[in-house]
Amino acid sequence: MSRILTRLAAVLATAGLLFSTWSAATPKQAAALDPFTGYLMAHFTGESATGQQIHLAHSEDGLRWTDLNNGGLVLRSTVGTRGVRDPALVRSPAGDRYWIIATDLCIGCGQDWNDAQNNGSRNLVVWESADLVTWSAPWLLNVAGTIPDGRNAWAPEAIWNPATGDYVLYWATKATLNGVFKHRVYHARTTNFRSITTPQVYIDRGGSQETIDTQIVEVPAGVGNHRYVRASRDDQITIEGSDSVLGPWTRLGDLAAIGLTGAQVEGPMWLRFNNRDEWTLYLDQYASGRGYLPVLTVNPSSPGSYRIPASGSYHLGGTRKRHGSILNLTAAEQNRVLARWRGTAVNRIQAYSHQDRYVRHADYDVRLDANVSPEQDAQFRLVPGLTGGAGTISFQSVNFPNHYLRHYGFDFRLDAHDGTTTFAEDASFRQVAGLANSSWVSFRSVNYPDRHIRHNNFLLRLDLISDARGRDDATFRLTS
Structure with a gap:
């Protein structure tokens, strides 16, 4: 009996250690944030050593943007390819931690598009901050290394999943599955962006159709029929809805009716206006090289409600804005960011x-x-x-x-x-x-x-x- 009790005590002690370790890594319970007063965009600007780094822009109304740091880079990658694209800004539910996750890719810095697609970095680049101003050194997070025949890792995004109490991290990887070699979107769970669960297929359109860019927005009750709306670039800008981050997802339509298809735009980037139930889906006009275009809607789950505003009603600042993400800012966050990055005299x-x-x-x-x-x-x-x-x-x-x-x-x-x-x-x-x-x-x-x-x-x-x-x-x- 004493031997059994000893073994039971050891098992309980180990379980307690594992539980305490998991709890320490799990983000705090979501807290009510102060009202939002502004917007912060993280983006890159183009194919150059300085353009493929982290740039920031600020807006007070969500449509007119001012480049921070005079349009210069604010974070430079010193790991992997030493270039980054497609940055995503992530805030913890408690509002006490932030991450930037980005594609580890530098076109023209010793790698071309063919190399990047077929033998690119399997890592993402991650920075962490407690205040949006002071950032850690970047680290590499291997997300595609365990995907069979996985060749790269592009366009990362992350969203908090209250159903599982962690983040769903998702990105595109080119790999062979069922005999088809193409880009699909994969997902994994994480609490700290330093380790992840085994990647799973998230979006696979079937056949040879690729999907690379996708971003999810959470919609409040009473707006549309779905809690989450996902905009993805395949041959269209496809709009899908779900009541769970992990799906199942229902196709709701696309934006072809307003003349926007996957052949013209990519990099969907959501913004919900601070003072009203209206959203902007920014789309990167990569085919014409003109950067982001805002598309407005009062119901993200209704593709027929999307409209392109008049050209004079928005301004994207002095630099070209490429695939990024937007964070709604509290007054305290905004004050810190502007005090650090507003610009020089x-x-x-x-x-x-x-x-x-x-x-x-x-x-x-x-x-x-x-x-x-x-x-x-x-x-x-x-x-x-x-x-x-x-x-x-x-x-x-x-x-x-x-x-x-x-x-x-x-x-x-x-x-x-x-x-x-x-x-x-x-x-x-x-x-x-x-x-x-x-x-x-x-x-x-x-x-x-x-x-x-x-x-x-x-x-x-x-x-x-x-x-x-x-x-x-x-x-x-x-x-x-």
Whole structure:
């Protein structure tokens, strides 16, 4: 009897340990959040080393967006392919923890689309935060490694499932199933985005039809006939409804009636307006390269209610918004985010040798002028250098926010950022003590460190500085 009791005590102790471990990993019970007052969008901007990183935008009304951090990246992946796309913002039910999960993919950074589809990363990239401002180092979460013949992991999303008390994480993987090799959407459960249950097929349209992008929104009681609505990109933008996150799902229709199909748009991204029961389904116009388009509805489960608003009623900011997600913000969250990422000050660049003149762009050429009109032509933001190098800066135009001062053949012009490494290097500088007056500043080139920005007959150049006149012409002051 004593031996049986000893074994029983050991079993109970082990069970207690397992229970306590599971409880510690399980998110807190959902708490009532403060009223929402704004919106935060996480997105990427395009196929470049800086574009395929985490970018943020803010909106007060859900339709007019302002780029945070002056349109520059806010988080850079240092793991996997060192590039990320398709970020999803996830808040814990208690509102005390946040995650960003993203595709581990960097097109043009040593990998092309064929490689990415057929032998890509099986991982997702994850960051964690307690305040939406300070983020952990990124880590890799292997989600497709156990899928037979799984070749990649794309377009992740996650939603809290109250029925199981954890998150349903879902993404697309290209794999062979029943003899058909294609992208399907898989799902798994997780409590912490560090480990997952065995992946299961979530969406398989049958035949050769692929499904890659999908996002779920929870709808309040009294709106439509389903608690959850799912928008997916296959050959259409397919709308489905269910009363359970894990299904079964009922096809409700698509958006072909308003001229939007899977051949034109992708990356569905839901937003529920804070002050009313109305939703926007943002769709990435990938075929035309125009970024997100909002589609409005008062009933997500009724495809016939969707409509495209007038073009002047929305604005997506200065950068192209690609496949991402939106988080409704409380006032406290919004204040923290804006305090950290709203942007840098607007500066003018005053010449030391002609102190009535300022650096300005005119027809994309760059020179010194007095009495600049319009005044925004002489206004710039000093943002982190496009190369990502510590201590480097770039000059971002105020009135053309995707344009930067860059040298080209040692002449200067204002050009749109094309995402190339060459552009990033040509547009990145180090601020040093003024060559003619140490209380002013000079700017040394990153890729030609023996050359500085200077004006010559009022035209901006990148030159070797060897005499007193050159030192005068290469010295400037930043003014408001």
